[in-house]
Amino acid sequence: MSGKKPPRPRTERRIAERDARRLVRDRERLAALERGGAPDHPIEVPSSSVIEVRARATPCPQCGGELAVDDHASEAGVRVVAVTCRRCHVARRLWFRIIGVDASGPN
Numbered sequence: 001m002s003g004k005k006p007p008r009p010r011t012e013r014r015i016a017e018r019d020a021r022r023l024v025r026d027r028e029r030l031a032a033l034e035r036g037g038a039p040d041h042p043i044e045v046p047s048s049s050v051i052e053v054r055a056r057a058t059p060c061p062q063c064g065g066e067l068a069v070d071d072h073a074s075e076a077g078v079r080v081v082a083v084t085c086r087r088c089h090v091a092r093r094l095w096f097r098i099i100g101v102d103a104s105g106p107n
């Protein structure tokens with residue numbers, strides 16, 4: 001084997017950046033599989049008053065930081081909560097479904 005060039009610093013840096021992006025993407029993909037990460041598997045809560053508490057108690061999938069609740073919306077029977085990580089400032093959404101037994105009607 002001959003002519004094997006040692007990697008240049010720029011190439012190494014590009015590889016490191018690519019690996020970091022891949023790690024971020026993998027964490028996002030895992031987060032989407034977690035309960036609450038997508039509308040088809042929402043976090044089930046007994047009432048809407050629990051949603052913010054649960055959202056804040058969910059750690060950021062990227063850095064483990066605390067999430068701040070920005071907004072709530074009701075979408076196709078589930079609640080969508082827009083959150084932002086207080087530490088790394090990544091915005092994401094969490095899905096919740098209210099499974100209350102207080103017969104307040106379907107949502």
Ligand SMILES: [Zn+2]
Nearest residue numbers: 060063085088
């Ligand atoms: Zn974070």
